[in-house]
Amino acid sequence: MGSVTNERDFTARATIRNAALGLFAERGHDAVTVREIAAAAGVSPALVLHHFGSKDGLRVAVDAHAAESLDAIFAELGGQELTEMLASGEATTSVAEAFVQVFPPGSPLPAYLRRLLLTNDPAGAALFGRWYATTRGVLDAMIESGVAAPTEDPAVRAAFLLVSDLAVILLREQIATAIGDDPLTPTGLARWAKDVTAVYARGAFATLEKEPPS
């Protein structure tokens, strides 16, 4: 339970939590009132407090729910697909790609992930910590199997790869206006992944050792 694509929980508690997730993601915790959440969920403001104790309790519940959903996506990357990817040699270890494949277009989770990582609350820090550990493990495995290039500082390398990937989600809107495609759509992601893969494969500086063939 807890998947985002098929949400089968229609209890009032879940409805409230989902309404809060959407509003929190769009406008931030402090800018959203309990009354707005209640109205969006179609219940009375008192019921929100009845189920979650306080507005902050609701925030904690939404954080946990969002973190669980987000972890489910990331787990796919670090888990099963790693073997396939190592075998095929394809580099599809991208959080952004997983987002596009799993989430419906209007999902509030990308925007909520943004809030989660930017507000200094422990839920965001814990999420990043787990994702970093997974990234580090994948990177080590890739290096050992000869897919990824070795590096003197694998801690920084793993952080750079993760962070560059998350930046697509964090700066989604800005990237969209800059390149003319939303990077969290199949079309935009295809453009993005192609060029980023080129950088990861050959770098971004002109190769000084070899002269370019043309």
Place this chain on the structure above:
Amino acid sequence: MGSVTNERDFTARATIRNAALGLFAERGHDAVTVREIAAAAGVSPALVLHHFGSKDGLRVAVDAHAAESLDAIFAELGGQELTEMLASGEATTSVAEAFVQVFPPGSPLPAYLRRLLLTNDPAGAALFGRWYATTRGVLDAMIESGVAAPTEDPAVRAAFLLVSDLAVILLREQIATAIGDDPLTPTGLARWAKDVTAVYARGAFATLEKEPPS
């Protein structure tokens, strides 16, 4: 005027604006009250409204001031230093590096840049737009002069380079706990820049043409 390192404006208006800048950066616009800003600036709450009309007017003024300071930093990168960098071949076109060199350790501007880029207000979008245009120009110049590798999609390439750089500032705290060094200190940045430069120079995947020696 408007530099951050030497702030010579000691008028009450500037004091209030700077106090608001710090509080906004640390806790977000909505979580900070006019009374807190007034207390931090050592003035009465009414004076805040007297100078800026409303709390939202203060936010706009702080946004403009922060954007001006941030633009001043970025302008150095895209402007004068570009020529030197192209001549020397060194790759120091990093916003993060400029931050470390220019800002005092406890500067609120990195955190405020974070808020600026995450809240969908026009000031952040405009800032990113300017920086993207500059990055794009620098990239084109680097490609033409043979420093940077050509790419089929320079719009995406420029966005990726800018966004990967900004991510260091956006995810500063998370990176710090992950790698054990604050990337916005000279020590941490040195580690970061070294490995990122390696990726930009040689990529992150193992080169497939040559078999690994082991």
Place this chain on the structure above:
DNA sequence: CAAGATACTAAACAAATGTTCAGTTCACTA
């Protein structure tokens, strides 16, 4: 120096906010 504007404050106000409480409906079970 006179006077007008500007900087500044204390106090109060109206609206909004999180929260509480008494009471009602509903579901399940003994």
Place this chain on the structure above:
DNA sequence: TAGTGAACTGAACATTTGTTTAGTATCTTG
């Protein structure tokens, strides 16, 4: 069926919020 507890609501409460207003000090300028 009677009853017990949970789900749920409407209304009120206390506090906090941004803002206003009236008045005082301070500075500038003729």
